[in-house]
Amino acid sequence: MRTAVQQARVVVIGAGQAGLSVAWHLQRAGLSAGSDLVVLDRAPGTGGAWQFRWDALRLGLAHRVHDLPGMHEMGLRFDEADRSRPAREVVAEYYRRFEERHDLRVRRPVAVTAVHREDERRPDGSAGALVVETREDDGTTGAIRSEVVVNASGTWGTPFVPWIPGRDVFRGRQLDTTGYRDAADFTGQDVVVVGGGTSAIGFLLELDGVARSTRWFTRRPVVWSEDPALAVGAAVSAVEDQDRAARAGRTLPSIVSGTGLPVTPRIRRGLARGLLQPEPMFTRLDADGVETATGEHVRADAVIWATGFRADLRHLAPLHLRTEAGGIVVEDGRSGAEPRLFLAGYGPQASTIGANRAGRRTARQVMAVLAADDTVAPA
């Protein structure tokens, strides 16, 4: 079934940290959630990507999770949340209370399948609305015409796994970060973990004493960051690298390679036990394991690819945003190729603090676009 075309001033795609932050600021700027402002999310529940993260992940284990704007007035702070509960439960609960308190009326599960430009031009010659195509779980499709679209679709839907010879030959289990649930699934197994970020380290620490053996392979040497002050400086410069790449329309560099990995007390204990010993990337997989750079055969029941994510922008393909350099041009959260499109949580904004800041800045720019639209005389 296809529903009648609806109308909105702004559609926000995604109700994670970035989408909720933008929606909150737009509502404060005067838009009515549910009519002027429509927030869509394809996931079944609240929490953005956090609702899908593995059981053992707790808030504060690796990085800080920043509060959404408007959470403090509700008496909620992530720093004070119950750390004995899985992060996915806590974040989903806090976001749910946030959505309810601010009456953001998120429509879910509604997947955005495509965003395209309306064919017709407006009387002043400027481009027409953007059209957001949607699909619900029961197959119902729909479309929303909107003056502005804010894409806040995150990265969880597009995990990145590098191509290594033999990936199609290995007979054991292969999974990426989105498929990892519980260390107990690997009880007594030989496990290879790939990736140089905090997810890979988290898996190795959880598998210790559960798996029969673990080996850790990374494509770049691991740089540990012992000094919190240096880590902050490195984080700032990594965000600047992301910003430069986004403005130039290049693919985004890895954040971790720019910041180094902070040595938390838990990681220090893992290092002391000799558990966290990265090896250079293996050269190939075969039916029952991997072959290291030195030619050693490592038997494996499972290979966990904790090798990062890419921005999930597949539904934006009809807008033809890709540059020859392989990325898309994004300047201060706004698409360089489509001025009615904003990308919250993209590149330099891809952390909970970045997503928060994005909310305020994006909302201000969106309101300026709407105000300019209002000055266009109707036909």
Ligand code: FAD
């Ligand atoms: P998401 O939380 O991914 O939200 C995007 C939303 O968009 C989702 O709800 C999704 O359902 C929806 N969506 C996507 N595509 C569509 C579509 N086509 N149609 C409709 N809806 C769609 N950051 C920190 O600051 N601190 C941390 O401790 C931290 N830990 C992390 C741990 C892991 C394992 C990972 C992978 C990331 C971590 N991050 C952390 C980064 C974190 O993901 C971001 O900081 C933040 O949660 C991302 O928010 P977001 O709103 O951009 O994306």
